Structures are given as C-alpha cells and as structure tokens.
Amino acid sequence: MNVDTGITSEVFTIKSETKLIDIFNEIIDKKSQSVFNYIKSLDLNPDTPIVVIGTYFTGAGIVKKLSEKYTNILLVDLYPHLREMLDVSIGGKVVNPIEFSSNLDMIYTGEVVIDTTGFGGINAEQSSRFDVNTFIIEDPVAEDNDPLLEKKNNIHTRLNAVTAKKKAIIKTKGIHSKTSGTMTLTIGVLTNVLNKCLEMEGVLYSACEMGFFEEVIFKEQNINKFISLVDKPALKVSTIDPFNCDELIQEEIDKIYCDTYEA
Numbered sequence: 001m002n003v004d005t006g007i008t009s010e011v012f013t014i015k016s017e018t019k020l021i022d023i024f025n026e027i028i029d030k031k032s033q034s035v036f037n038y039i040k041s042l043d044l045n046p047d048t049p050i051v052v053i054g055t056y057f058t059g060a061g062i063v064k065k066l067s068e069k070y071t072n073i074l075l076v077d078l079y080p081h082l083r084e085m086l087d088v089s090i091g092g093k094v095v096n097p098i099e100f101s102s103n104l105d106m107i108y109t110g111e112v113v114i115d116t117t118g119f120g121g122i123n124a125e126q127s128s129r130f131d132v133n134t135f136i137i138e139d140p141v142a143e144d145n146d147p148l149l150e151k152k153n154n155i156h157t158r159l160n161a162v163t164a165k166k167k168a169i170i171k172t173k174g175i176h177s178k179t180s181g182t183m184t185l186t187i188g189v190l191t192n193v194l195n196k197c198l199e200m201e202g203v204l205y206s207a208c209e210m211g212f213f214e215e216v217i218f219k220e221q222n223i224n225k226f227i228s229l230v231d232k233p234a235l236k237v238s239t240i241d242p243f244n245c246d247e248l249i250q251e252e253i254d255k256i257y258c259d260t261y262e263a
Contacts, residue, residue, distance in 0.1 A: 002233070003242050011204065014237045018249045020209060020230035021089065023186045028061035028091045030258045031172055031182075035136065036065045038168060038260040039112065042134060047072045051110030054117040055082035056217075057182035058138060058170075061091030062114060063098050074099045076107050084223040112136070116170075118181070119152060128161040135164040136260065142173040142180040149178055159263055167263040174256040183214065189252040193235060196248050202241035208234055 002015040039050075050070055052063050055077040063075045064086070075086070075098055083100045085091075107113065107122070111133040115122050118140035141153045159167055172180040177188040190208040197206040209232050216226045235245050 011238060011240055012242045014239060014242050014245055015233040016235040016245050016249060018234050018246050019232055020186065020234045021227070023189055023234055023249070023253060024057060024090060024182055024230065025061075025092070026253050027172075027182050027185050027256060028057050029065075030256055031058050031138075031170065032061040032065035032091065034258040034260045035062050035114065035170060036069075038136070039066065039134075040069065042112075042166070044070075044112065044133075046070050048112060048133075049110045050074070050112045050114070051076060051107055052114045052116065053077075053107050053122060054115065055079070055085050056116070057090060059114075059116045060085040062116065064092040064094055067094050067096040067098055071096045074101060074106060074109065076101050076104065078102055078104065079218070079221070081221045081223065082217075088223060088227050090227070113164075114138075115158070118179075122158065124154065124157050124161045127158040130161075131163040133164065134166040134168070135159070135162045136168045136170060137263075138170040138180065139172075140179050140181065142171075142177045142184070145176065146178045168260055169263050170258065170260050172256065172258040175252060185256060186210070189249065189256075190234060192252045193245070193248045197235075197237050197245065200239070200243070202239050204238040204240075206235065206237040206245075209236075210234075
C-alpha cells in the first residue's frame with residue numbers, strides 16, 4: 001500500500017498500486033478469453049481466416065488473444081493510426097503475426113468474423129454481404145437499463161442480415177453500467193469505488209485519475225500519449241485511517257463477467 005502524509009501529519013493520502021491500464025487490461029482479458037473459448041470450441045484449423053472489425057480496446061485484445069492459437073488474423077479499422085494498438089501493452093501481446101488494414105472491403109475475407117464496432121459501426125446493409133462460417137458480434141449495451149440506448153442498439157438487425165452457419169453475441173456486464181465498452185466499465189469500476197470510499201469512516205475525499213481519453217486516441221491520434229496517461233495509480237484517497245484501496249478496486253472488477261453465446 002502506497003501511503004503519504006497529507007496536508008498535515010494527521011491526514012494520509014493513499015494511492016492504489018492498481019493503475020488505469022491494469023483495469024483496462026483485466027476487463028479486456030475477460031472479453032478476449034470469452035471469445036477465445038467460444039472460437040476454440042468450434043475446433044477450427046489454426047490457419048482459418050479470422051477477421052476482427054474494430055480495434056479500440058476490445059478488438060485489439062481479441063486479436064492478441066487469438067494470436068496465441070491462430071495464425072491467419074486480420075484486424076480492420078477505418079483509423080490507420082490504431083494499428084499502433086497492436087504494439088502497446090493494452091490487451092496483452094501479439095504471439096503470432098496479425099495483419100492490419102483500413103480497407104473496409106477486407107472485412108469480407110474471413111471465414112470467422114468478429115464485429116466489435118457497436119453503436120454506429122457496421123450497418124445492416126454491410127452485414128447482409130457476409131456469407132461466412134461464423135459471425136460474432138459484440139453487444140454494446142450492458143445491463144439493458146437505458147431505453148434510449150436499447151432503441152439505438154441494432155445488433156440483432158445486423159445479425160439477422162448475416163448469412164452464417166453459426167452466430168454468436170458477446171455480452172459483458174456486472175456493475176450496472178449502461179454500455180459494455182471497456183472505457184465505460186472502467187469508469188463504472190472507479191465510480192463505484194469512489195462511492196464506497198466516501199462511505200468509509202475517516203475518509204475526507206477520494207479521486208480517480210480518469211480523463212476523457214477518447215480525445216487523445218481519436219482526436220489527437222496519439223497512442224503513446226494515451227499509454228503514458230493511463231500508466232498511473234487509478235485511485236487516491238485522503239483519510240485519517242489508511243486502508244487497502246486496491247481491494248476495493250478488485251472487488252468491482254471481479255463483478256464484471258463476459259459471455260459469448262449462440263444467437
């Protein structure tokens with residue numbers, strides 16, 4: 001436990017050993033492992049062409065996990081700079097080589113296709129052109145607790161438009177967040193921890209190191225800056241009675257679970 005004195009010697013500042021990047025990676029691992037287990041159950045050849053649409057966190061994590069067993073993986077994303085996500089420590093490391101393309105026509109080259117594009121991603125018309133062995137889509141809605149988001153969610157329309165022998169959905173939930181995005185879930189973990197800290201006797205206040213990192217990734221297009229920003233303690237607490245705040249963070253992470261199931 002990292003403890004410093006605060007403004008006076010009577011008040012302490014505790015900092016989590018857990019960094020923001022650690023939370024991202026634990027959530028990504030839950031998603032990636034679920035998808036990996038599902039694809040492994042299909043008993044495919046290691047060189048089966050697999051296409052993952054959408055990089056960001058989930059897509060990058062899935063291709064890195066799949067590269068442990070499969071050797072013919074293509075990651076497709078409209079943003080060329082997201083190729084850099086394959087070279088950083090988000091979502092693990094690449095074992096077998098992974099190809100990257102910003103050419104959307106390449107999404108139709110796989111026998112297994114995984115669509116992680118969520119809201120505003122691949123549409124029904126594009127989906128209707130798929131004729132594949134397996135099509136897997138990530139549900140961007142988590143807990144079905146926002147009617148407007150549910151109305152916006154079109155994954156079932158997209159799924160119905162696809163021709164595939166097998167269809168499956170990736171569903172991640174557990175902490176009552178509105179969406180299943182890794183960033184949303186991370187903020188949910190930290191918000192829940194902040195509220196728990198405030199309920200504890202002796203705590204003056206607490207703060208997390210969360211910023212609006214999507215601007216760094218998609219507006220500034222600076223992946224290295226993003227990595228440096230998230231490689232910091234996730235939580236700081238001002239208290240007169242130090243405690244292990246990492247345990248609180250882990251309790252919330254452990255509530256998150258992911259299931260990849262037949263549609």
